[in-house]
Amino acid sequence: MSIIIDHVNYIFGKGTEMEHKALRDICLSIPDGQFIGIIGHTGSGKSTLMQHLNGLLKASEGAIYYNGEDIYEKGYDLKKLRSKVGLVFQYPEHQLFAETVLADVCYGPKNQGLDKKECELRAYDALKKVGFPEDLIYSSPFDLSGGQKRRVAIAGVLAMNPEVLILDEPTAGLDPRGRDEILGLIKELQKTENMTILLVSHSMEDVAEYVDRIVVMNKGEIFLDNTPREVFSQYKELEAIGLSAPQVTYIMHALREKGLNVSEEITTIGKAADEILRALGKTGK
Amino acid sequence: MDIIKTQDVLYEYIRRDDEGEVTGITTALDHISLGIKKGDFIAILGRNGSGKSTLAKHFNAILTPEEGTVWVDGNDTSDEDKIWDIRQTAGMVFQNPDNQIIGQVVEEDVGFGPENMGVPTEEIWKRVEESLKAVGMYEYRKHSPNKLSGGQKQRVSIAGVLAMKPKCIVLDEPTAMLDPKGRREVIDAARELNKKEGVTVILITHYMEEVINADRVFVMDGGKIVMQGTPKQIFSLVDELKALRLDVPQVTLLAWELKKKGLNLPEGILTVEELVEGISRCR
Amino acid sequence: MLKDITLGQYYQTESVIHRLDPRVKLLGTILYFVSLFLFNNPVGYAIATIFLATVIIMSRVPFSFMIRGMRTIVILMLITVLINLFVTQGDVVLSFWKLKITKQGIILAVQLALRITLLIIGSSIMTLTTTPNHLTDGLEKGLRFLKVIKVPVHEIAMMMSISLRFIPILLEETDRIMKAQLARGADLESGNLFKRIKAMVPILVPLFISAFRRAGDLANAMEARCYHGGEGRTKMKPLKYKSRDAIAYLILAAYMVVSIYLGRLSLFKIM
Numbered sequence A: 001m002s003i004i005i006d007h008v009n010y011i012f013g014k015g016t017e018m019e020h021k022a023l024r025d026i027c028l029s030i031p032d033g034q035f036i037g038i039i040g041h042t043g044s045g046k047s048t049l050m051q052h053l054n055g056l057l058k059a060s061e062g063a064i065y066y067n068g069e070d071i072y073e074k075g076y077d078l079k080k081l082r083s084k085v086g087l088v089f090q091y092p093e094h095q096l097f098a099e100t101v102l103a104d105v106c107y108g109p110k111n112q113g114l115d116k117k118e119c120e121l122r123a124y125d126a127l128k129k130v131g132f133p134e135d136l137i138y139s140s141p142f143d144l145s146g147g148q149k150r151r152v153a154i155a156g157v158l159a160m161n162p163e164v165l166i167l168d169e170p171t172a173g174l175d176p177r178g179r180d181e182i183l184g185l186i187k188e189l190q191k192t193e194n195m196t197i198l199l200v201s202h203s204m205e206d207v208a209e210y211v212d213r214i215v216v217m218n219k220g221e222i223f224l225d226n227t228p229r230e231v232f233s234q235y236k237e238l239e240a241i242g243l244s245a246p247q248v249t250y251i252m253h254a255l256r257e258k259g260l261n262v263s264e265e266i267t268t269i270g271k272a273a274d275e276i277l278r279a280l281g282k283t284g285k
Numbered sequence B: 001m002d003i004i005k006t007q008d009v010l011y012e013y014i015r016r017d018d019e020g021e022v023t024g025i026t027t028a029l030d031h032i033s034l035g036i037k038k039g040d041f042i043a044i045l046g047r048n049g050s051g052k053s054t055l056a057k058h059f060n061a062i063l064t065p066e067e068g069t070v071w072v073d074g075n076d077t078s079d080e081d082k083i084w085d086i087r088q089t090a091g092m093v094f095q096n097p098d099n100q101i102i103g104q105v106v107e108e109d110v111g112f113g114p115e116n117m118g119v120p121t122e123e124i125w126k127r128v129e130e131s132l133k134a135v136g137m138y139e140y141r142k143h144s145p146n147k148l149s150g151g152q153k154q155r156v157s158i159a160g161v162l163a164m165k166p167k168c169i170v171l172d173e174p175t176a177m178l179d180p181k182g183r184r185e186v187i188d189a190a191r192e193l194n195k196k197e198g199v200t201v202i203l204i205t206h207y208m209e210e211v212i213n214a215d216r217v218f219v220m221d222g223g224k225i226v227m228q229g230t231p232k233q234i235f236s237l238v239d240e241l242k243a244l245r246l247d248v249p250q251v252t253l254l255a256w257e258l259k260k261k262g263l264n265l266p267e268g269i270l271t272v273e274e275l276v277e278g279i280s281r282c283r
Numbered sequence C: 001m002l003k004d005i006t007l008g009q010y011y012q013t014e015s016v017i018h019r020l021d022p023r024v025k026l027l028g029t030i031l032y033f034v035s036l037f038l039f040n041n042p043v044g045y046a047i048a049t050i051f052l053a054t055v056i057i058m059s060r061v062p063f064s065f066m067i068r069g070m071r072t073i074v075i076l077m078l079i080t081v082l083i084n085l086f087v088t089q090g091d092v093v094l095s096f097w098k099l100k101i102t103k104q105g106i107i108l109a110v111q112l113a114l115r116i117t118l119l120i121i122g123s124s125i126m127t128l129t130t131t132p133n134h135l136t137d138g139l140e141k142g143l144r145f146l147k148v149i150k151v152p153v154h155e156i157a158m159m160m161s162i163s164l165r166f167i168p169i170l171l172e173e174t175d176r177i178m179k180a181q182l183a184r185g186a187d188l189e190s191g192n193l194f195k196r197i198k199a200m201v202p203i204l205v206p207l208f209i210s211a212f213r214r215a216g217d218l219a220n221a222m223e224a225r226c227y228h229g230g231e232g233r234t235k236m237k238p239l240k241y242k243s244r245d246a247i248a249y250l251i252l253a254a255y256m257v258v259s260i261y262l263g264r265l266s267l268f269k270i271m
Helices: A046-053 A078-084 A101-111 A116-129 A146-158 A176-193 A204-208 A228-233 A235-240 A247-257 A269-279 B052-058 B080-089 B106-110 B112-117 B121-134 B150-162 B180-197 B231-235 B238-243 B250-260 B272-281 C022-038 C042-059 C063-067 C071-087 C103-129 C132-142 C144-149 C153-183 C193-199 C201-224 C243-263
Strands: A002-012 A020-031 A035-039 A061-066 A085-088 A164-168 A196-201 A213-218 A221-226 B002-016 B022-037 B041-045 B067-072 B090-093 B168-172 B200-205 B216-221 B224-229 C092-096 C099-102
Touching (some): A020 A046, A020 A196, A020 A221, A035 A176, A046 A085, A046 A196, A078 A085, A101 A116, A101 A146, A116 A146, A116 A176, A146 A164, A146 A176, A164 A176, A196 A204, A204 A228, A221 A235, A228 A235, A235 A247, A247 B250, A247 B272, A269 B250, B002 B052, B002 B200, B022 B052, B022 B067, B022 B200, B022 B224, B041 B052, B041 B180, B052 B200, B090 C201, B106 B112, B106 B121, B106 B150, B112 B121, B121 B150, B121 B180, B150 B180, B168 B180, B180 B200, B216 B231, B224 B231, B231 B238, B250 B272, C022 C103, C022 C243, C042 C103, C063 C103, C071 C099, C071 C103, C099 C103, C132 C144, C144 C153, C153 C201, C193 C201
Parallel strands (some): A035 A196, A035 A213, B041 B200, B041 B216, B090 B168, B168 B200
Antiparallel strands (some): A002 A061, B002 B022, B002 B067, B216 B224, C092 C099
């Protein structure tokens, strides 16, 4: 089970004065269970690419295969694809509409044609997965705090039992606490549900700790595609397109330049501290 | 002299049910007293719901305190006769760039404030030009705001406030909806105004890295001011910041980890250079 | 689908028509409409068509741009014309099955088609050559006399201008919400009318909530920038008549006199 994106091009606003190539020759293979960070500026094409994966946008050229099936084939069930590839949009709480939290989360399963009881079981389960407090499931989604609303919105997609979960900047507008909670939750989903996760973000620092692989997009093209460690080691290339590696990377490089023998491949604070102490010959404790 | 001063300010949000019965009270501001010096760059930090935005709205009389007093340049914000003076003195930039631009052309939006104030036409043009230049958006003056990036829109909003010639600009989470590039643009523009034009800047945010260059930082939680001081003082309190679930820049965090493990580093390290320098000295 | 609406979009270019005072264009459009309804012979329509063609050429807006996005309106127009063609009573010219076409029907249909076409193109000239801001300014100043009878002209103009600013934002938002609900398996295209309307609820509710939130934010932002109605407001771009506007008024007056005189002469009357 996997997604393969094969030479995909997408032309935005064809035939109008706004016409431009939003995606250029994208090739990407997404194996099962991987946690991938998709990084890029606003307008780099990352959100556009994500909307191709569940068939909301159709490539102008190229093909997309889901589990070996061409999703552009005649008769391919796009509605089914959308329940397999869950897409959580930016500010998903802006799409809440129902009178109660539970009813809102039931919307997805209901569209899948499940009966009421099954829908509610799914919704209940999804709300539990996102750590939503049980005593609030009958309250109006509009009375909740920002962080809670976002959980409900994510649960709304989870309730469809997707195999792949795509999240478009799931932490935008949240404070550090909310951000850490949501990111922790997503990591947990990958681990316990063995879900494939694609996390769109513009912050390297946010994703560094969580992802297995980083895809950097720039001007509609894939700029880098590698492990976080390898991607951050190319911090000069990242800077050339206006992105930056996490601060730790800069610290390690600066220390090396000063002659301290530290590894440059460190991406997290905890490891960096140990590495610096080791290099200083002050291990122990 | 303090450009903004608050004394024992209390503000509560009262929730009511459908019948109008009170179902709950949230104390958004719990007896806040502070003074902000003219010409300073002030940062107010705090997580969502800490009361920081409510406080910001008190600085230009969009909200007035239930108890206590807010003075803006000596004027009491509860004095309705002074309301336009106050709003002119303390301009305000809000979070969502789309929801505060009124004009359909950049220059017309920037002219909106002065138009409301009754500034003569020629003077409006002069102010619009100066303000747009100050935030680096002059070349976009004929553009439609819809085609600008988030950071550019926020800079237009700042120019719109600047054209009213305020003594003080309050920025209420101006970068919360922007990408890193946009955030940098907005913070740089605000800093520039503070340095070059001497405008007092009050920046409300939850991004720690934006407050590093502030003159003074207030940290809010639960409607109270729980910490205040220079960035160096604040950032040396990593445990306390963590307890408040606020972010600490990676450099500061790493320095703190190293210190905890026995490395002899100075307090409140804020930049990569400081840290590298400090570690080098330990060899 | 939403992107296809080009009708009434401002077209940026340099031309005499673009530079005219919006009040001239406003009055011109109104007078042109009036003239269209007064004609009762082909000469009137001929003059009106020539007049409009001249204005189009002077405006430098490509004709192709002008008629793009008119498709839906053309369909509406065809329906109206056909109804008129078949239901008008009079001397039967042609009849087949249960349908009858009369001489009066043909004349009426042709007249109607001409009228609607000229009307639509005529009104689009104004919006194509006037920025929305100029338009609202023109309305505010041009209709100022209505203030006497307590019409809040400034407020209406301000509302218009704000709506125009938020239309593209709300269209984008609609698109986003629609996609988000589609991603949750929404089915917006199948089923009967009732089902389809019901399927719109998950799109309309968030859209309204968002619109209200934006309105609240905007009200705060406007107040923070000292907005307090039209009282004591100055203008960054005040409207001032230039000599070309005077010439335009004269041409308009001449057009009205000539076209109505010839357009109503019974000499050419065909009905």
